[in-house]
Amino acid sequence: KQEVTQIPAALSVPEGENLVLNCSFTDSAIYNLQWFRQDPGKGLTSLLLIQSSQREQTSGRLNASLDKSSGRSTLYIAASQPGDSATYLCAVASFYNTDKLIFGTGTRLQVFP
């Protein structure tokens, strides 16, 4: 049974810092891994999707890496801004059930000016 864990649960940093959010999963037979952002009271916004054959994906100041063999993904945020404050969720789709996303518990990020 796939389990997804995110560390840390919460993070507070000053503006301008580069930071790394961690996601680990127990079953390496994945179809893809997706990072989302959730603002309070809002829906989820897809940030990056890494296919199982890929090692990383980049979008603007965000870079996500994937190491299937060790069951890990990291989301790197460069030059953080107060607008980056949100909860970040990683989710894994199984190779055997590609539509089923298993979510981690999230990292709540606060970037202060």
Add this chain to the structure above:
Amino acid sequence: DTAVSQTPKYLVTQMGNDKSIKCEQNLGHDTMYWYKQDSKKFLKIMFSYNNKELIINETVPNRFSPKSPDKAHLNLHINSLELGDSAVYFCASSQDNGGGYNEQFFGPGTRLTVL
């Protein structure tokens, strides 16, 4: 031009009532989903439909019945509402283009409160 929309945004009702939540996507996707986010903010899949056919049913009580009249719509009907049904319900959609590219897009959520 909202991609995945849900109505209503908020729903407050009494225990024992029956209610429905509607979802529509204009992305042309084949697959739609319902997720539940509980009070601890944990997101869990409930159902998925592909081209109006039920694919995933995650041991959800049969008081919950999804209905897909066409592939752009997936509604969630809940009978005999219980206090524990209070949560935020998210609809999502995706199109599997093969090779691991199956990005899911989420609606804004419906906050259900059962009194």
